[in-house]
Amino acid sequence: MTTIAEQKVPSGPVRAGTSLLMIAGIIAMIAMMLHICADVLSRRLLGTPIVGTLEYVTYFYMVAVVFLPLGRVQEERGHVIVEVISQLMPPKVSLWVDRGAQLFTLAYVAFIGWWGWQETVRSFTRNEVVTVIQTDFPLWPTRLLVPLGLAAMCLVILAQLAESFRSGFRLPPPDPAAH
Template sequence: MMAKYFELMSQWVAKSAMVVATLFLILMALHVSLDVGLRYLFGKSFTGTLEFVSFYYMVAVVFLPLAYVELQQEHISVDVLVGRFPPVVQLTLYLFACSLGLLYFGMLCYQGYLDAVRATVRMETAMANFKFYLWPSRWALPVGFAAMCLAILANMIKALQQRQAL
């Protein structure tokens, strides 16, 4: 019962992050298209398009969907050798890899959180022709990495329940 609840929560978090990333992708496409259209038609462009695309849109589009991709088991994997092992060995290696993933993404989440807090406290900005705040985009990393940890944990639980590597 608890495992099912955890899996549903992980799916909800991953899908929510994916929706937010999709919205940022749409905003980026509209922003850049409008900027190019204005520049082509009127010789004017939006101030800060490069900054918004680089520091907001791209960061969200890259880091927020990580958990969704993990839950769909669509990350790159090479199992030429492991696929020939017995199922018990495959499960053991899968759980070991998931544990390493949890450790890795957990450390990235922790460091990203520390960096985001530091940037928020300092109200971090970028050099531009205007005051451009960077600190909001810093929060995409710990959110994306935390969601990734939840997804890895959910996949580990699922693999243990099914008694096979995913």
């Protein structure tokens, strides 16, 4: 039996997919940082901003930065977990609370991902665009990043739940020194 800290992260295609999405999120973060820095320098040195910075940041960079790394964050169990009450429970009960929370999260994230897919399809059929410098950019590609990132998170949760049931995964006992 393993503890949360010792639990293996999903390997194979799930891990490769979340790694690629994380790298894409990192690239988007770097591009956003460089774009904003260039905009600030342009304002200070040339007295004029870079046209379209707000639109690029809002519609392109931020969507990638927020949604693409979700699978990797789930792998590392980096989301907020409130354990105020579960710390007082016996380890077996705490294990089932953790599994229940993962199942609830899976259902919630899958619903949001499904809804995001519906919005992507609607954006594509409406030919929804944002105009930057007299050029229309379609919004559906960035709308697609929402269900993509959420699907990766769902796959990781499924892999973690499968590992939990397969290996008899249990939570570590509470640390008496922490009280």
